[in-house]
Amino acid sequence: MKQPCITSIRSHYPHLSNKEKMIADYILKNPQNIIHSSINQVADDLGVADSTVFRFCKRIGFKGYQAMKIALASEVVEPIKNIHEQISRDDDTKMITEKVFRSSVQALEDTLTVLDFEEVEKAVQMILSSSHIHLFGSGGSSVIAQDAYHKLIRTGLRVSVTMDAHMQLMSASQLREEDCAIFISHSGSTKDVLDMFTIAKDRGAKTIAITGFSKSPLSEKADVQLCTLSRETEFRTEAMSSRIAQLIIIDALYVNVMMALGEEGQKAISQMRDALAIKRI
Numbered sequence: 199m200k201q202p203c204i205t206s207i208r209s210h211y212p213h214l215s216n217k218e219k220m221i222a223d224y225i226l227k228n229p230q231n232i233i234h235s236s237i238n239q240v241a242d243d244l245g246v247a248d249s250t251v252f253r254f255c256k257r258i259g260f261k262g263y264q265a266m267k268i269a270l271a272s273e274v275v276e277p278i279k280n281i282h283e284q285i286s287r288d289d290d291t292k293m294i295t296e297k298v299f300r301s302s303v304q305a306l307e308d309t310l311t312v313l314d315f316e317e318v319e320k321a322v323q324m325i326l327s328s329s330h331i332h333l334f335g336s337g338g339s340s341v342i343a344q345d346a347y348h349k350l351i352r353t354g355l356r357v358s359v360t361m362d363a364h365m366q367l368m369s370a371s372q373l374r375e376e377d378c379a380i381f382i383s384h385s386g387s388t389k390d391v392l393d394m395f396t397i398a399k400d401r402g403a404k405t406i407a408i409t410g411f412s413k414s415p416l417s418e419k420a421d422v423q424l425c426t427l428s429r430e431t432e433f434r435t436e437a438m439s440s441r442i443a444q445l446i447i448i449d450a451l452y453v454n455v456m457m458a459l460g461e462e463g464q465k466a467i468s469q470m471r472d473a474l475a476i477k478r479i
Contacts, residue, residue, distance in 0.1 A: 203269040204229070206258045214257065217246060221254045225270070233271040233311050237263040265412040268312040268425050305439040306446060308427040313447070321406050321422045322454045325355070328378035328404060333359040334366055335382040336390040342382045342408075342444050349452040353459060354466025363390050370394045375402035383407070384426070384440045386414025395419070408447055410440045 207222050214222060224244055225232050232240065240263075241248045252263055260266040285297050325331055331350060335343035340361050347359040360366055373379060379398040383391045386409035395416060398405055407420035410428060417423040424447050428439035456463040 202273065203258075203260075203266055204273055206260075206269075210258045214254075217250055218254050218257060220244060221246070221251060222258075229270055229274040233267055233274065261412065261418060264312070264314045264317070264425075268412045268427060271308065271312045271427055301439055302442045305426065305428040305443045309425075309440075309443040309447070312425060312427050314424075317422050317424055318447075318450065318454070321424060321451055322458065324378050324404050324406060324422060325350075325451065325455055326458055328355075329374075329376045330356045330358065330378070332369055332373060332377060332379045332398075332403075333357070333382070334370070334379060334391060334394045334398075336363065336366075336388050338441065339382040339384065339388075339391070339444075342441060342448070343380075345445060346380065346382070346448045346451075349448055350455070352467055352470055353452070353455055353463055354469075355455075366390075366394050367397065370397040371401070373398050373401040373403040377401075377403045378406065379403045380406045380408065381416060381420065382409075382444060383414075383416055384410045384444075386411045386416035392416060408444050 204226065207225060211219065211222055221240075221244060224240070235243075237248050237251050241251050244251075255261075255263050255266040258266070260269065285294055289297070333343040333346050333350075335341070343359050344361065347357055350357045358369065360369055370379065379395075381391055381395055381398075386407065392415055395405065395407075399419065405420045406422045406424065407416045408424045408426070409417045410426045411417060412423065412425050417425065426440040426443035426447065428443060456467075459466075
């Protein structure tokens, strides 16, 4: 269950210092502005140090500013204006289809609002500096991991993925300190994924989590966390909407990695295109 931000601020308010109350008042009065602002911008607006804002976030129960911002965004981001994503049993095919499309678009917009670009940059550098990239996911997330493999194999970097849970555990057991393990899990609390993650950490591998919950066991322990933001409806679960956002995060990582690789990346793509040419008539 996601931790509420506004409720946390109000419940802690009586026990906050004067500076912390100033930050609390600013957030409560300007929630929409906060979800589009960096910690530096908030600190500058209030005339306090970044560390003061960071300590405030910790004080009200969050891991840091980004975790607080994600929780806040899930409470205050406005619903779709034209066609709300809630689907009625009376909706016709056209209406249902439009709502599904708009729900996915909203998940992308919401995720872009809360995505920490410093974490994206860390993930890109971690991928580039690793000798082997391993992808892990369970259930529906294993399909996302497969898609990530399909993208990253084009870079020329060493990448591997397997769909079987036992094989994934075996793969995790062979990780090394110079390797990078990317874990995909909407909840961040799936037992199979956490088991793989624990083994990967024990092996000393660098870890990236792509998840929908900033306070989950997976995201809190990963070296880098990339969070999605989506909403659950009667016929469409949060995990369904977040799947689209996860795919786009992977696309963003892939394009950033390719840009960093430059000619080396282009050469890898050319080699792959040449190899695939025999499949065309």
